[in-house]
Amino acid sequence: MRIGIVTKLFLLTAALCMLILAVIYVGQTIFFKDYYANRKVNDLRAKLATFKTAYMDARGNSLAIQSLEQDFYRTNNVTITSLDHDGSFKHVNDFYLEIKLLKALTKEEREMRIKVPLYALMSMEEAVSGQALVKIGDQLIVLGIKSTSMFIPIVLQHPSGELLYANEPFKRKVFWNIDSHKIELSKNSFSSSREKFASLFGVVTDIKVPQAGGSSDAIYYSNALFLEQINAFQEKLLFEDLQLTDSLLIQDYEQNNVKYKLFIQPVHYDNGTTNYIFAMASLQPVDEAVQMMKDYYVYIVVFVIVLILIAALYFSLKIARPLLRINQTTQKIANLDFSESLPVRSRDEIGDLSRNINQLSATLHSYIGKLREDIEREKQLENTRKEFIAGVSHELKTPLSVMKSCISILKDGVAAHKKDHYFEAMENEVDKMDHLIVDMLELAKYESGTYKMRQDVFAIDKSIESICEQLAPGMAAKQLRLTVLLVPALVAANQHRIEQVITNFMTNAIRYTPDEHEIIVSTVEEGNQIVVCVENKGARIPEEQLDKVWDRFYRGDAARQRSEGGTGLGLAISKNILELHGVEYGARNTRDGVAFYFRLNKNR
Numbered sequence: 001m002r003i004g005i006v007t008k009l010f011l012l013t014a015a016l017c018m019l020i021l022a023v024i025y026v027g028q029t030i031f032f033k034d035y036y037a038n039r040k041v042n043d044l045r046a047k048l049a050t051f052k053t054a055y056m057d058a059r060g061n062s063l064a065i066q067s068l069e070q071d072f073y074r075t076n077n078v079t080i081t082s083l084d085h086d087g088s089f090k091h092v093n094d095f096y097l098e099i100k101l102l103k104a105l106t107k108e109e110r111e112m113r114i115k116v117p118l119y120a121l122m123s124m125e126e127a128v129s130g131q132a133l134v135k136i137g138d139q140l141i142v143l144g145i146k147s148t149s150m151f152i153p154i155v156l157q158h159p160s161g162e163l164l165y166a167n168e169p170f171k172r173k174v175f176w177n178i179d180s181h182k183i184e185l186s187k188n189s190f191s192s193s194r195e196k197f198a199s200l201f202g203v204v205t206d207i208k209v210p211q212a213g214g215s216s217d218a219i220y221y222s223n224a225l226f227l228e229q230i231n232a233f234q235e236k237l238l239f240e241d242l243q244l245t246d247s248l249l250i251q252d253y254e255q256n257n258v259k260y261k262l263f264i265q266p267v268h269y270d271n272g273t274t275n276y277i278f279a280m281a282s283l284q285p286v287d288e289a290v291q292m293m294k295d296y297y298v299y300i301v302v303f304v305i306v307l308i309l310i311a312a313l314y315f316s317l318k319i320a321r322p323l324l325r326i327n328q329t330t331q332k333i334a335n336l337d338f339s340e341s342l343p344v345r346s347r348d349e350i351g352d353l354s355r356n357i358n359q360l361s362a363t364l365h366s367y368i369g370k371l372r373e374d375i376e377r378e379k380q381l382e383n384t385r386k387e388f389i390a391g392v393s394h395e396l397k398t399p400l401s402v403m404k405s406c407i408s409i410l411k412d413g414v415a416a417h418k419k420d421h422y423f424e425a426m427e428n429e430v431d432k433m434d435h436l437i438v439d440m441l442e443l444a445k446y447e448s449g450t451y452k453m454r455q456d457v458f459a460i461d462k463s464i465e466s467i468c469e470q471l472a473p474g475m476a477a478k479q480l481r482l483t484v485l486l487v488p489a490l491v492a493a494n495q496h497r498i499e500q501v502i503t504n505f506m507t508n509a510i511r512y513t514p515d516e517h518e519i520i521v522s523t524v525e526e527g528n529q530i531v532v533c534v535e536n537k538g539a540r541i542p543e544e545q546l547d548k549v550w551d552r553f554y555r556g557d558a559a560r561q562r563s564e565g566g567t568g569l570g571l572a573i574s575k576n577i578l579e580l581h582g583v584e585y586g587a588r589n590t591r592d593g594v595a596f597y598f599r600l601n602k603n604r
Helices: 005-058 062-076 107-111 124-129 168-174 191-196 215-221 224-239 284-334 349-412 416-447 460-470 472-477 495-512 543-550 570-581
Strands: 079-083 096-101 113-117 139-145 152-157 163-166 175-179 182-185 197-208 249-255 258-268 274-282 456-459 481-485 490-493 518-526 529-537 585-589 593-601
Touching: 005 062, 005 258, 005 274, 005 284, 062 079, 079 224, 096 107, 113 152, 113 197, 152 168, 163 168, 168 224, 215 224, 224 258, 224 274, 284 349, 349 416, 456 460, 460 472, 460 481, 460 495, 460 518, 460 529, 472 495, 490 495, 490 593, 495 518, 495 529, 495 570, 495 593, 543 570, 543 585, 570 585
Parallel strands: 481 518
Antiparallel strands: 079 274, 096 113, 096 197, 139 152, 139 197, 152 163, 175 182, 249 258, 258 274, 456 490, 518 529, 529 593, 585 593
């Protein structure tokens, strides 16, 4: 069964689009999530390396480092901060309480104000709302760990033994019993932690709470999960003696089915201290996007399949329509029907094919037209040959008949006293046949296509004057008036042949101009050309016969006897001479006569 090209293109396009759709579906449901996560991790890895360089260049400038952290958050939507060697915020110090020791042993300790960070004990919302359990003037017992940079609180306790706030991960790690004033260290705590442990008793002199809408508020304290991960990291530093190399540590974390990436970049200084760049990135956007795509993929697939079918059908028709049109046109060309051409509406291979077929059709049409013209020309030439043979036969038959009659008369001795007359008549007939043969040979030479016309430079006005003097006796015999209007000019042409053309034009004019009428010979300058015109008055040529005057043996009056005309080849010879020169020529009827003209190029 034959399948059309439209059906083939439709099936092929639809199958290809379906395959692409299937590949996209598999890629998005299986590989896209991992690809996105890996791409994001690699991008953040490079950006953290850049951040680390800028961090070290800041050389501990808190304002510059906070600006770097805020820019990184705004640009990448990744929470980032810097921690000291104990895992505490290094360059953020706007969420704390200040206490004055009450049981100080020395005067310096009594005057000392100790800052206790609160971000690991209470939420920023509670502190800002004014509902915190601690106020200025309250007495507190603070249990925590001594650090070189700050005091790390684990428990805030009222002197009565009431537990106010606690850092739960640290409390479980360090203490196993907190009851009234009885505090016992856990057996799981390390000896180093035991040595760092301290208890402070004092009165609250100041509470610092971040301003709502502040930059640090947005980046750090409002993100409880971020603070929780910092606490977990700090716990490992303090209680597990975590040692990190210079390489970036990446950890996975998941909460409430949302995946996060933790980035920890140690920054070692020459003095032996180590800081940490801590960042947390959420992978929730890609999880939501993948889940949404899974939920709505059925609708998307249905819509895309319909779109694929419509697009495949349109594509098939778009491609196949010009091909079908090309097929129809080529069938007509095969049947030699060149009337239809293909529209070229595109600049692609189909457009090139249509253009080439149109060119092929035009070329074939031209060649077939020329072939038909050649056939017609051959027929015409055959007719011309027949007319030529008939004309030559007729032209030679008369002088031969005259000569035969004269010879018979002379042979029989009749009218012997007219012997000289008959010899003169035979001589005239021989001259006419000689002229006829010379003209026929000259015409054949011009029509052979091998004759090369030599170019001369001569004065056309002088040549015309000389010809007029030579033909003056013939004009005088018919009492013709000659008017000569000449412009002095030099032309580039073959002088002998052009004079032959002018002679033929004037001889023809003398022959067909009635007695006592006028012949006008003129030259007119038109641009770079000279127009030569010979006009005879008193006789016109029918319009339908103007083009025939250049044919062999043509005579305007069919009843005219040969004795009144020439060989009938003069204008045919003139036509060939002028065509070999490549100039314009013609004949036209004037108001009361006929004008023969031709153009010559002036000598530059």
